[in-house]
Amino acid sequence: MANSNPRVLLCTTLTLSILFAIAASSSTVRLGGGLFGERTDVKDVKHKKEIQDLGRFSVTEYNANLAGRGLRVSFVEVVAAQRQVVSGFMYYLTVVATEGSVSKRFQAVVVLEASLKSKELVSFDPIE
Structure with missing residues (x-):
């Protein structure tokens, strides 16, 4: 049976808020012995x-x-490519493509969500 004491509810809410804020401010969080959020080179x-x-x-x-x-x-x-574990995988790609007759490099960010069987282009920007 859940405790309906307002003080307990407030303390629980504040504790969870602090934990989520700490996790969000960190670039990596340890989950099950691995690093969640760490970019690794492919x-x-x-x-x-x-x-x-x-x-x-x-x-x-x-x-x-x-x-x-x-x-x-x-x-x-x-x-070049890096992979980051998020709710799926985020890939940071250095793509060589031609624009007209000029060869250029672009930074592409693609998210793969295995559970949804989807992929999405997040950004595609020229590298200056």
């Missing part, structure tokens, strides 16, 4: 089909969102 990205497919996906989504507002880009390859 090795040998040029030979990993799933990483190259994420790069292609990011370029396709970027082009679809342009709607005639700029030059479309063509995928060349992913040259």
Whole structure:
């Protein structure tokens, strides 16, 4: 049976709020012996089909969102990647693509949610 004492409820709420604030301010949180939120480098990205497919996906989504507002880009390859564990996986990709006849690098962020079987392009920005 739940305690309906207002003081207990207030203390519990404050304690949980403090714990969530501490967890949110930290870049990493230990869960089950692993690090939740830590970015790790993906090795040998040029030979990993799933990483190259994420790069292609990011370029396709970027082009679809342009709607005639700029030059479309063509995928060349992913040259670097990092993975971060969130509620799914967040990938930070360095994508080489051509814009017209010029080769450029872009930073793409893609989120994969395995439980929802979805992926979403969060951002796709040129690297200056």
